[in-house]
Amino acid sequence: MMRKSIYFCSFIIVIITLFSGCQFADNNEKNSVSPYNVQSKIPQNLALEMEKEIEKFEEVDRVTAVSHNKSVYISLRVSGFDRFFLKQIRQKAYKRASSKNEEATIYLSTDRKVDMELNKIKSEIKHRSITKKELEKELKKVEKDMNG
Numbered sequence: 001m002m003r004k005s006i007y008f009c010s011f012i013i014v015i016i017t018l019f020s021g022c023q024f025a026d027n028n029e030k031n032s033v034s035p036y037n038v039q040s041k042i043p044q045n046l047a048l049e050m051e052k053e054i055e056k057f058e059e060v061d062r063v064t065a066v067s068h069n070k071s072v073y074i075s076l077r078v079s080g081f082d083r084f085f086l087k088q089i090r091q092k093a094y095k096r097a098s099s100k101n102e103e104a105t106i107y108l109s110t111d112r113k114v115d116m117e118l119n120k121i122k123s124e125i126k127h128r129s130i131t132k133k134e135l136e137k138e139l140k141k142v143e144k145d146m147n148g
Helices: 002-021 045-054 080-100 112-126 132-147
Strands: 062-068 071-077 105-109
Touching (some): 045 071, 045 080, 080 105
Parallel strands (some): 071 105
16 A cells, blocks of 8 residues: 555656656747858848858868958868869959959958968957957958968
8 A cells, every 4th residue: 555655656756757857948039040240249240241152162061251341251161172272262262252242352261270360260250259449350360370
């Protein structure tokens, strides 16, 4: 008799635990999965446009682009056998990017350090944690790294 009551109580506890743990959460927050150019106070439309255009290349694994005023800084991630053709890939990507906006000054690199820096900057723009002045300073540093 005692065993049955212990089993019954433990069964009830398990059932209560399951039902209380499996409740649906009612979130009133908006789903903030929007492109970084919409959320940021520093518009990135030009960079996003060029990024999408260059992503179409099958040789390029990843593209990161950041724009400021009329300048666009683009880094390409190329791996494997395609790294033997970096010069041709850069030329092709530059032509494609400049065809999107001929007035823009385009800085293009396949350097991994530049890629990491631009990813960091892009993330800061997305999260609104960088001012225009800081962005300008960071991009000057990236431009210096691109030139050697």
